[in-house]
Amino acid sequence: MITTTNVEEQFSKTMKSIARRADLKAFVEQTPAIYQLLQRAAAKYVTGENRQDGLEVGRKLADKGYAISLEYIGENTTDIQDCEHAALELTLLIHTLAQHGIPARVSFDLSHIGLSIDSELAYKNLTAMAALARQADVELFVSMEESAKTDAILSIYTKAAAVYPNLGITLQAQLNRTAQDLTDISGRIRIVKGAYQETEKIAMPRSSALNERYIQLIEQAIRKGHRLSIATHDESIIDQVIKRGWIHEPGVEFEMLYGIRPDLSSRLKKAGYPVRIYLTFGREWYLYLCHRIAEYPPNVFQTILDMTEAGAADPVQNYE
Numbered sequence: 001m002i003t004t005t006n007v008e009e010q011f012s013k014t015m016k017s018i019a020r021r022a023d024l025k026a027f028v029e030q031t032p033a034i035y036q037l038l039q040r041a042a043a044k045y046v047t048g049e050n051r052q053d054g055l056e057v058g059r060k061l062a063d064k065g066y067a068i069s070l071e072y073i074g075e076n077t078t079d080i081q082d083c084e085h086a087a088l089e090l091t092l093l094i095h096t097l098a099q100h101g102i103p104a105r106v107s108f109d110l111s112h113i114g115l116s117i118d119s120e121l122a123y124k125n126l127t128a129m130a131a132l133a134r135q136a137d138v139e140l141f142v143s144m145e146e147s148a149k150t151d152a153i154l155s156i157y158t159k160a161a162a163v164y165p166n167l168g169i170t171l172q173a174q175l176n177r178t179a180q181d182l183t184d185i186s187g188r189i190r191i192v193k194g195a196y197q198e199t200e201k202i203a204m205p206r207s208s209a210l211n212e213r214y215i216q217l218i219e220q221a222i223r224k225g226h227r228l229s230i231a232t233h234d235e236s237i238i239d240q241v242i243k244r245g246w247i248h249e250p251g252v253e254f255e256m257l258y259g260i261r262p263d264l265s266s267r268l269k270k271a272g273y274p275v276r277i278y279l280t281f282g283r284e285w286y287l288y289l290c291h292r293i294a295e296y297p298p299n300v301f302q303t304i305l306d307m308t309e310a311g312a313a314d315p316v317q318n319y320e
């Protein structure tokens, strides 16, 4: 029997596959009319294609009382010059934040700065950025990618975090291995559900069981004394965190993606809880847009509206 839930689950899986299709991405990038339409839809979640766009939105949200994360979007970069370019862009971002005294966190994928070519290159770029960020008092956060890369990401992070305490790592609640990874890891932690399509052998799909696991991971991280970003828009998890008093623990905060549930971010901030908004900028927004639609299939209607003039509102206005 066809149900709305079945269709949404199937749609979500398909969108995650579309996100990984290099041929479709290339087609979008080479077809100006389609590129421009989708770019308008992406503006709901991505601040713009340049560093200045991210900084401008970041300043506005900081003025409203939010903490900020900034990501220069990109992953699976296989050209060495593109990796060096990404590392340079992130370095310039760290410089600019330090120069203007903007207290933001910088986030990135290790496969954007070399992991898809060679672990050593990723480590070299990560530690060069971490050294600069430490001087500038900027926090760097490593994102988590598909499960095929988890071991490599954790190994590079662990080696670098032993030297640079200003580093943090993202862990995915959906992976069965995460409770063990959390036991082994040190430093600052961000817990997310996980955006990638993984097999049921190694991961848990969206469900109340996954939410329970997420709560257990939060408890484990807090007991271990980690500084912790609870990065979800799931109100049932957020309610538990407030109810159990965890949000008052030192260094614990909520973190949400720009453009998603600004009403919830606004409500939590107004109630006095620490809220960080995760901003992205850059030209590599195709995969990011696909993931945001996959996570919440009704977004496809909004995407179509956003491609028309009528939907093109400034997302910052939705943050109070």
Ligand code: FDA
Pocket: 142, 143, 144, 145, 170, 172, 192, 193, 194, 195, 196, 206, 231, 232, 233, 234, 235, 255, 256, 257, 260, 261, 278, 291, 292, 293, 295, 296, 299
């Ligand atoms: P879930 O997907 O179950 O959604 C719960 C509710 O939130 C939905 O019912 C809906 O109301 C709302 N919601 C969620 N997504 C929405 C959307 N796109 N549009 C509108 N409403 C939406 N992933 C990863 O694999 N590696 C990483 O490094 C990161 N990094 C990261 C940083 C930060 C700060 C955040 C907030 C998220 C990530 N993610 C990530 C993404 C994460 O894994 C996950 O895919 C999304 O956060 C959505 O999951 P939720 O926890 O919100 O729950």
